[in-house]
Amino acid sequence: MNNIKKCKEDIKKCKEDIKTKLDKGIFKTYAKPNTATATWWKNFLRIQDDKENIIPYVQCVKCFSIFAYDSTKTGSSTHKAHAETCLGGINCSVGKSKDIVSMLNKENFIPTSSKRLFTEACATFCSYDLRPFEIINGSGFEVLCQSLLDIAYNNSCRIKASDIIPDPTTISRRVRSLAEERRVELIESLLSDLKMVKLFGITTDFWKNKFSSDSYLTITIHYNKDGNMMNLVLKTVLVSESKTGENTKKMIWNILKSFGIDPDVFQIVYVTDNGSNLISALGEEAHLRCICHCINLVVKQSLDECSTMNVLISVCRDLVTHFKRCELQQKLSSTLKQDICTRWNSTYDTLWSIWLNFDDIEQVLDNRNESTYLGKINRLMVKDVTDLLAIFKIGSEKLSADDVPTLHSVLPWFYKFKKSCESRDTDPLYIRELKQKILDKLDDKIWLTDIHYIATFLHPETKSLSTLSQKERNAVVQSVKKMMKTIGIVEESPDLTITIDNDRRKNKRNKRAKRDDISVDDILKEFVANDTDDDDDEVYDEVLEYMKMKVNYQTGENILLWWTKHTSIFPQLSRLALPLLSIPASSTTSERVFSETGRILEARRQQLTPDSLDSLVFLRNFR
Template sequence: MDKFIKRTGTVLDNENDENIPSPKRTKKEISKVWEFFKKGSNQTATCLKCGKVYKTSGNTSNLMQHLNTAHHLDSVQNNPSSLSPCMDKFLNKTKQYENGSARKAAIDKAVLKMIAKDVQPFSVVTDPGFIYLVKTLDPMYKLPSKTHMRNVTLKSEYEALRIKLQDVLNQVEHVGITTDCWTSKANEGYITVTVHFISSKFDLQSAVLSTDKLITPTSHSADTIAASLKSVLTEWDLLRKVTTIVTDNDASMVKACRNLELKHLPCFAHTINLLVQEVLKLPMVSPSISKCKRIVSFFKSSTIAYEKFKQAQGSKKAYSLVQEVPTRWNSALYMVQRILATNDHISTVLLVTPKAPQPFSAEDIFFLEDFANILEPFEHATRSISQEKNASISILIPVICELNKKMVDIKPNIKTTEGKSIFDFLTARMPERFAHYEARTVPRVATILDSRFKKDGFLSQSNADQAAKALENELFNTLSKTQHDPPTPPNPEPEKKKFTFLQQKVAVKSKSTRTDAIIALRQYLEAPNSPENVEPLEFYKTCPDSMEALKSIAKQYFCVPASSTASERIFSKAGQVISERRSSLKPNIVNKLLFLNKNSFLSDLN
């Protein structure tokens, strides 16, 4: 019976099971990885952050690995969170800004600006300290990956600033250009092009147009430079607006400008550098400079000697010594000046330190004093014409005049025979290096347009007269384009003239643009010169409407810088961008970073 009952129960149970619906199969949870990837055709998945495509047949391990390594999303797990939305809310999880929101886009832009302005690597967005700082400032903001910052945010901001700069340049009639070639730490050749112009408010503004490889990287010839430069100027629609291109004295640069049929001006700072480098190689100079470098190197390499040197000065703000840099002549001057300022302390340390170099003798110090006094005016001249905020082209010729005047004043104070030899060498070489600047139209016209100098800012009266004639021709051309015949008032009853011959002569005289140009020039030149502290752009901001023609010409000439230091400053910044840690940066990324770094003023334009 028990056996029957058991069997019957089993049968009944099976029969009942047929009428009971089977439980639903639990739906497989979707991996959180798909919040960051988009499924594509042919079993592919595209990363929503950087756009990289991966093969996948349902397995997400490689996708997870990409998120962890490329985007540092270690918190993403293939197993979905077991917490429900209510539980998440209960645990007070911080809500984050959605991708594409205005707030997140604004902060992304600010982070990129910090990277470009402070020359930080893109990997800063993965640094724990920076992440902690950002989370503390705004817990709802999540930093994008370095790949997204480089490929998306950088591109977007570059294009936006580029459009703004193009709009500004479209409203400008004349520009000055500086350019130079340089080699990066990755041993790649680049050419940088900067533009300079006068705004509608009569402010001098500068911008970087391009920092890119030469069109033919294997050749640095004049033809290659000209082709690369023409490509940049054509791209920005500036080829017909260029007043002058400023470069160094390299023959390839000069020939490139000639090939483009554009005016060329040798960088005045580079010309000074070439002259003083000749002085540093003179046989009466190089031994003393070598001794200075040797003593500085001794202190730099010995921590004990350097500490004694600081203690000997007995001051909280103790001087440090300066070492010469071969590519910059003024570093030799700074080295000598610092030695002269601390020579007593240097001698004190050297005399009590074993195996130290011999201290400077009295004759050495006398020579170094002559050396510093002779070269100081050239250092002041270099700084004067290297400014970017104020017009520098108009002071180029006056700076040369001042150099000649200071050399005359220095001569009686020279103490040593070697100093007199340096003086004689410089006074003989200065006309060969500098005289051609007074013969060039651009510096000539710019000098006479500067109300502080007018015809008084020249060494030669003949050159001053030539400058006045050139300005008169510019006024004539400008007035010919802008002047129109005045409207004739209605005269119903023609008046009978007694002297008809006079009427014809007066009519011809009133239409003479040349006469108007002569009168305008005479009125300008006969007016008192402006005080020395009045910058030329400030003068033309406030001058009367009757000088409109002069203002137009001033915009054409004052936009030209006297030196190519604007391009050279890009090299310095580029050296930080293309560092040893980031030597593999692609040229287009380098170009965009430097563009954002130097053109940040465009962000403030509406």
């Protein structure tokens, strides 16, 4: 007992000594390891002694407390718990309350030996079955472990694992039957939910199994329920016929009808990429083209058509490849990013990572007598190009969200993109050329429709549409009235349909974009910077009241919550705004499913049937 007490006192004294040396500048903090992926590392820094050796201690960046840490000897549960509770960490007050309760509640105490035994079992599981370490962070793994603990708790005798582990075929069959049960539940809830809304969205896209080249189609539904956005994967099917427009439409219609959704009865807005088969299939429907796909086409094609940019990107790729091949990444403060030729975002990441590490790269190459790798890279050019492209990267990331409304911000972002490409006298020739290419592509590749203008009008901050002319504003208001009649919110008009004008373009330009992050609220405010108070006495009364009303809208407030609170004031407009603003501006929801299926259809799982794949994808997204 005395030895334990003495050991604790020594550790405490050592920590105090380290903190004193840090305060005096004798010891220094150092960045986390490049291999560290745990979230708690965001709150900690390693410590270097006066000889620049890493010592087995870390310091909290918030409260500056010192903790012992040796990746080969100690665990990280203490560090994780501290990160969650320290100075406004996640569930700070709740976490502290739980710690006190757990200390007082002896029944919930888990011996260290039991934790160590389970850790060893997890390590063995990952080693024997070649599973990634991160598998234990999955919610499914937690469900599995909890079910085993519950079984053990309810049985007095010791159970052999082999007696309860089912056959893989049994699991496969249960996956399919469980998915079918969940689909029945979903169909029942959908029929109930869709009766309450007048409009909803469908995102869909094709994707290909890289091992077999089989094509699949995934469909996701988006609608509003009680003021919340609902995004549900309906079906993933193997494409057995040619992907013509006619066959594509037939597949989409059959899938929707299998869930009780008749496309000829419901008012649906479809969001897809620019694939010709999808455009052909949905030519007569309310169809939006994925804004993120359009931005990708704009920037990628603009970069491809600028010879100077091609040379710059090529030599930057060679540089990154060299650093990866020669294992020089660890000599840099942050890693260099290799780009993917089909995604301009990754090209931006490559250029930006080189800019951030330029001095370190220069030093490393000088020490190796390899300066030629950097000789053709103009540092200023890298900075100028990333400054210009940053606004497009930020915009595409904001517009790709599917958990917050994005449709209303497409038009303001479009104007922001055009303003950022206004040529300046101080711009180098290569930047002027790139800006002009982007401007031309913006008008050609980004398809703005009446729905985009209506969504912008339905946001309190941009309802004035002051960037547009009076004639254009009146046209938007008329489109709002038509849409409300078409979907049955106001008196029916048999000859009215949702009008989509794909040729509506605006050419106003202004200043260049900045590097800093830009919030959606900033974009909305800039869009209405020239607000005016024009009247239109012909406008339907409720729309007129909405236009005239000086709304109390807090910056950053959830727009769906705002409309939910104003349903009594605008009962008809809210019935349009809530479902319309719940439709995403991009089809990235379906594309995220493709990433998931890539982890399912890996090289060793090519025997999965299409039904099993569909069931696995459906269950993962229906939780």
